[in-house]
Amino acid sequence: MVRENRIVSNETVFSTPWFDVKAKCYHGSQDPYYVLKLLDYVSILAITNDGQILLVEQYRPVVEGNTLELPSGHVEEGESPEEAAHRELLEETGYKANEVKLLGTLIPDTGRLGNKMWCYFAPNVVKVNDCSTEENIKLVKCSAKMLMIWIKEGIINHALNIAAVHLGIKQEEFARHLSNDES
Numbered sequence: 721m722v723r724e725n726r727i728v729s730n731e732t733v734f735s736t737p738w739f740d741v742k743a744k745c746y747h748g749s750q751d752p753y754y755v756l757k758l759l760d761y762v763s764i765l766a767i768t769n770d771g772q773i774l775l776v777e778q779y780r781p782v783v784e785g786n787t788l789e790l791p792s793g794h795v796e797e798g799e800s801p802e803e804a805a806h807r808e809l810l811e812e813t814g815y816k817a818n819e820v821k822l823l824g825t826l827i828p829d830t831g832r833l834g835n836k837m838w839c840y841f842a843p844n845v846v847k848v849n850d851c852s853t854e855e856n857i858k859l860v861k862c863s864a865k866m867l868m869i870w871i872k873e874g875i876i877n878h879a880l881n882i883a884a885v886h887l888g889i890k891q892e893e894f895a896r897h898l899s900n901d902e903s
Contacts, residue, residue: 729752730743742754755834759835761795761836761880762793762801762808762840763839764790764805765840765891765894766813766815767841767843767845772862773864775867776788776812776859776860777860778857788870789876790884790885792808792812793807793811793812795838801822801840811853812857814853814859815845816847816848819842820840821840837884841888841894843893863897868898871885
């Protein structure tokens with residue numbers, strides 16, 4: 721059995737607007753363990769009344785290319801994860817969710833990241849007229865079947881988004897779209 725170690729020091733050693741680097745020492749260790757402390761994330765599996773999944777395409781400097789992802793973003797200070805899900809969906813897609821259902825909360829990387837990802841399912845989202853979306857983000861719609869094909873083919877390869885989709889498969893309403901999708 722792995723024994724529990726107590727953290728004996730936790731110091732911010734570097735700070736940026738996007739993250740802090742924390743040096744944590746635990747009882748019995750000689751060297752600090754470095755952790756990136758970030759804001760929590762939200763990721764939204766959104767589906768329209770006609771069964772289309774909303775995705776966003778955007779340029780990601782880390783991978784030096786465009787990615788196809790679920791609408792996602794940070795939970796801002798003073799905001800609940802649910803509020804962030806509503807805001808990010810609207811900002812990135814121009815669609816509004818009347819309700820969001822929590823699919824689960826994940827730890828993005830237990831080895832280095834000190835945040836959580838809140839995964840939501842948003843059924844029956846509706847387009848908001850005269851709503852401008854974030855610059856440099858392109859809305860992409862697809863069927864549930866196409867979403868699964870794009871994941872299988874590696875077109876959608878963001879591990880956290882794939883995890884959110886798999887949590888969504890357990891959501892009866894989304895699973896129904898997968899089994900009924902003939903497109």
